[in-house]
Amino acid sequence: MVKLRFFSGIEGEVGGNQILLEDGETKILLDFGINFGRWRSFFSFPLSRPRGVEDYFRVGLIPKELRDRETGLVGGVDACIITHPHSDHYAGICALPSGENAIPVYLGQATHRILKAKLESRRSAEAKAMAQLDFKTYRTGDRLQIGDVEIRPWHVDHSTPGAYVLIIHTTGGTIVYTGDFRLHGSFGKKLTQKGDQFWQKLEGEEIQALICEATNFGEPVNPISEEEVERLMHKCVEACRGLVIVNTSTSDVDRLRTICRVAKETQRQVIATKYFWPVLEALQEDEKLNAPKPKVDVIPYEEAVDEIKKRQSDYILLTSFYREKEILEVEPVPGSYFILSSSEPFEEEGEIEFSRLKNWLNLFGVPIYHVHTSGHAFPMHLMQVIEALSPKLLYPVHTEAPQALARMAESLPGVCAVLPEKGVEYRL
Known part of the structure; x- marks a missing residue:
């Protein structure tokens, strides 16, 4: 049975x-x-x-x-x-x-x-x-x-x-x-x-x-493909005159590849906070996954924070979990963009964190774009x-x-x- x-x-x-x-x-x-x-x-x-x-x-x-x-x-x-x-x-x-x-x-x-x-x-x-x-x-x-x-x-x-x-x-x-x-x-x-x-x-x-x-x-679901995400993200990054901040999942390798391609096409360098590194480094063992290469395609935030402050228009900063810490340290200049490339918060605690992040972005004059497709x-x-x-x-x-x-x-x-x-x- x-x-x-x-x-x-x-x-x-x-x-x-x-x-x-x-x-x-x-x-x-x-x-x-x-x-x-x-x-x-x-x-x-x-x-x-x-x-x-x-x-x-x-x-x-x-x-x-x-x-x-x-x-x-x-x-x-x-x-x-x-x-x-x-x-x-x-x-x-x-x-x-x-x-x-x-x-x-x-x-x-x-x-x-x-x-x-x-x-x-x-x-x-x-x-x-x-x-x-x-x-x-x-x-x-x-x-x-x-x-x-x-x-x-x-x-x-x-x-x-x-x-x-x-x-x-x-x-x-x-x-x-x-x-x-x-x-x-x-x-x-x-x-x-x-x-x-x-x-x-x-x-x-x-x-x-x-x-x-x-x-x-x-x-409601927005039925777009990863290719369409890349096209929309490219459009946003190309129009941005300051720092591009992208909030995304630390283990979404498909999205990380998309971001790295957009960065290359728009002549920017991708910088990632420490939360991305354990997964990125672990996935280098499997060449079939073609994950972005640490310190080549993606640079650690701690090693580049001073350079980001000087030349914000040269970088894409990856963050996760609606964290505002790095954004406050960098202080995005006018003309910067924030791209939410993950799901919107679906529970109260996440909504509070995202609301706090939006308040800081509004204070810096940074518009928010939602460019994402569901997993x-x-x-x-x-x-x-x-x-x-x-x-x-x-x-x-x-x-x-x-x-x-x-x-x-x-x-x-x-x-x-x-x-x-x-x-x-x-x-x-």
């Missing part, structure tokens, strides 16, 4: 995916993230952090049903598989045991490099616990045999390298778990053109269940994938509006959408 239980990332939650797959005696966690909306309801960074794993269980960030009474950690699970290196999909692994009772954690090679770099740059108890785990890496083409279950990871495009969909062969049929993915990024378009997308590879195979992210349902599939592309796979069961996850995807899927013959509830057992 094959069973699915969803503990987080459902019922209107974006992120924090925690899915338990059971096939006979085999139990596997499909992602084990933390929902940071709930995290911020009880904690704040850096002053009020969890005191230990106990707090994660106490406030419901990690399900008590999975807790082993003797160790106080997650138990009774054969393996955990992480689809990509975003913390809303992996941060819960701090509650997994290491040492003799270790639960193996499978993750892509690029994800392992990124996660290792992040953990080495942090001092928290959670980071130290994660660093001791039993990591096992995979790539596309591997077949992971865990008990009665065989899992084939397949590469997909997302706003970070190392993202995979999981094609899961169980005794009850094939389950596909998308993790987070998109078709409109540069890599996604190449995969589609080559016929190398997971849904193209599964043509003709009967799919029992599709666990599908639907982040872009329920909110998640557009609704029209989700329907394309669902129609191609034609699953018997569809489970929407990672979305504020699961009912919207379920309603839209009613137009597809033979697809039954199920809105998962926390902790409920679903049998295939």
Whole structure:
């Protein structure tokens, strides 16, 4: 008997995916993230952090049903598989045991490099616990045999390298778990053109269940490609007479490549704050990723801050997390631009931080441009994938509006959408 239980990332939650797959005696966690909306309801960074794993269980960030009474950690699970290196999909692994009772954690090679770099740059108890785990890496083409279950990871495009969909062969049929993915990024378009997308590879195979992210349902979405982001960013940078400040994700290599190309075309040098360096340096080990080269394509902010102040029109400054520290140090001259090249804040704490940043930018007379495309599939592309796979069961996850995807899927013959509830057992 094959069973699915969803503990987080459902019922209107974006992120924090925690899915338990059971096939006979085999139990596997499909992602084990933390929902940071709930995290911020009880904690704040850096002053009020969890005191230990106990707090994660106490406030419901990690399900008590999975807790082993003797160790106080997650138990009774054969393996955990992480689809990509975003913390809303992996941060819960701090509650997994290491040492003799270790639960193996499978993750892509690029994800392992990124996660290792992040953990080495942090001092928290959670980071130290994660660093001791039993990591096992995979790539596309591997077949992971865990008990009665065989899992084939397949590469997909997302706003970070190392993202995979999981094609899961169980005794009850094939389950596909998308993790987070998109078709409109540069890599996604190449995969589609080559016929190398997971849904193209599964043509003709009967799919029992599709666990599908639907982040872009329920909110307005601007359906532009990464190529269009580059064109718009080039237009902004070319028109700017002062410093260009770009706020973007530290692990979005696609976007970092875009920014470096624009910098070269407009004869500027890219400068990045310290938060970008662990990931950039870690990704140099994989030449296929073609990540920007540290100290060649991108220069450390600390080494260039004095030069930036003297010749602001020669530089693009990369920042992240709506930080204003470097902006205050540099004091952008009139004619400078700020480009928000990431999602707008979606929770109260982020809105407060962004509001504070906007106040400083307004004080300096710096206009704000939003040049971004989502790391998640557009609704029209989700329907394309669902129609191609034609699953018997569809489970929407990672979305504020699961009912919207379920309603839209009613137009597809033979697809039954199920809105998962926390902790409920679903049998295939």
